[in-house]
Amino acid sequence: MGVRGELPILLGVTPFGMIYGVLALSAGLTPLQSQLMSSIVFAGSSQFMLVQLINLGTPALIMIATGFVINLRHALYSLSVAPYLQHLSPLWKVLLSYLLTDEAYAVGIMRLQHPEEGEYKHWYLLGAGIALWSCWQLSTAAGIFLGAQVPPGWGLDFTLALTFIALAVPAINDTPALLAALVAGITSILTRDLPYKLNLIAAAVAGITIGLWSDKE
Amino acid sequence: MNSFWFIMAAVGLLTFLTRLSFILLQDRWQPPALVTRGLRFVPVAVLTAIFIPEILLVENQISFSLSNLRLLAGIIAILVAYKTKSALWTIAVGMGAFWLLTWLL
Numbered sequence: 001m002g003v004r005g006e007l008p009i010l011l012g013v014t015p016f017g018m019i020y021g022v023l024a025l026s027a028g029l030t031p032l033q034s035q036l037m038s039s040i041v042f043a044g045s046s047q048f049m050l051v052q053l054i055n056l057g058t059p060a061l062i063m064i065a066t067g068f069v070i071n072l073r074h075a076l077y078s079l080s081v082a083p084y085l086q087h088l089s090p091l092w093k094v095l096l097s098y099l100l101t102d103e104a105y106a107v108g109i110m111r112l113q114h115p116e117e118g119e120y121k122h123w124y125l126l127g128a129g130i131a132l133w134s135c136w137q138l139s140t141a142a143g144i145f146l147g148a149q150v151p152p153g154w155g156l157d158f159t160l161a162l163t164f165i166a167l168a169v170p171a172i173n174d175t176p177a178l179l180a181a182l183v184a185g186i187t188s189i190l191t192r193d194l195p196y197k198l199n200l201i202a203a204a205v206a207g208i209t210i211g212l213w214s215d216k217e
Numbered sequence: 218m219n220s221f222w223f224i225m226a227a228v229g230l231l232t233f234l235t236r237l238s239f240i241l242l243q244d245r246w247q248p249p250a251l252v253t254r255g256l257r258f259v260p261v262a263v264l265t266a267i268f269i270p271e272i273l274l275v276e277n278q279i280s281f282s283l284s285n286l287r288l289l290a291g292i293i294a295i296l297v298a299y300k301t302k303s304a305l306w307t308i309a310v311g312m313g314a315f316w317l318l319t320w321l322l
Contacts, residue, residue, distance in 0.1 A: 008303065008304035008305035011305060033221060036225065040225050040226070041225065046228065050228065064227045064228055071231070071235050072235060073263055074232065077236065078235065078238050079248065081240065082239045085240055097241075098233055100236040102263075106264060155287075155316075158290070158312065158315050161291060165298055166294070166298050166304035168261055168298075170299075170302040171260050171264070177257075180261050180262050181262065181265040184265045186269075188267075189269060189270055189273060199266070199270075200263065200266050203265075204259065204262045207266065208258045212255045212258070
């Protein structure tokens with residue numbers, strides 16, 4: 001079920017994974033390194049950033065700090081899904097944490113928050129996570145394999161923005177949520193020059209704050 | 218490139234621990250009610266914060282110009298997402314609009 005929920009999203013993620021594969025090779029990584037980064041890090045935006053930093057010859061510690069801070073928003077996801085996973089075994093928690101990406105979270109949380117009671121909702125998150133993981137590994141491999149044959153003029157990287165539009169807009173179901181989205185979007189633009197994509201954290205905090213403020217009955 | 222695997226291991230581990238953090242902490246620490254209420258805004262806030270710069274910025278400058286095809290196609294995609302609530306239609310129509318606009322303009 002989670003797999004099916006995730007399928008449309010894969011359409012947007014696949015080109016992005018391929019572009020990553022192409023960029024990783026052109027940054028001088030071996031095919032094995034490029035592929036394993038997708039398995040070990042498994043976080044698109046930080047992988048893109050790391051590949052660029054490798055190209056620039058950035059010191060290791062800076063790269064580690066950058067990768068870490070870019071992925072800090074995942075702590076919010078962790079906090080957000082935690083109440084629904086409390087009854088699970090440690091192994092489940094570890095597995096679902098590894099799979100907790102932007103896209104799997106966005107699809108999974110809609111189901112988790114659904115008011116119907118269910119002991120097995122975490123399977124939905126698992127399905128979404130595995131679907132996304134497989135897609136990310138395969139599209140990375142395709143990008144590595146195709147190499148420079150993926151034409152840059154097609155604007156395939158635009159699919160990432162479309163994916164997030166497809167996930168965000170349907171989740172706006174009342175005025176506080178709309179305000180949270182608007183304020184987050186504006187903040188993200190205004191703070192775009194912050195390092196390490198910290199504008200995303202600033203935007204999340206601003207959006208959540210305005211959402212809470214407008215939400216009181 | 219020797220440091221490559223070290224960097225991978227470190228970023229991979231830190232990312233994993235970030236994702237695991239509150240899922241594991243939950244047993245010992247309950248977030249205050251205000252935080253719990255705020256969590257429902259996490260998806261819309263973070264996702265919007267990611268895609269708005271993607272469609273609004275051209276070379277790090279805000280561009281409301283008609284030549285910013287990503288903004289035009291993005292607005293179309295937002296309307297499709299709002300009307301259909303379908304990810305498939307949103308991505309397909311958005312990308313189609315982007316290619317069509319590129320070809321027309």
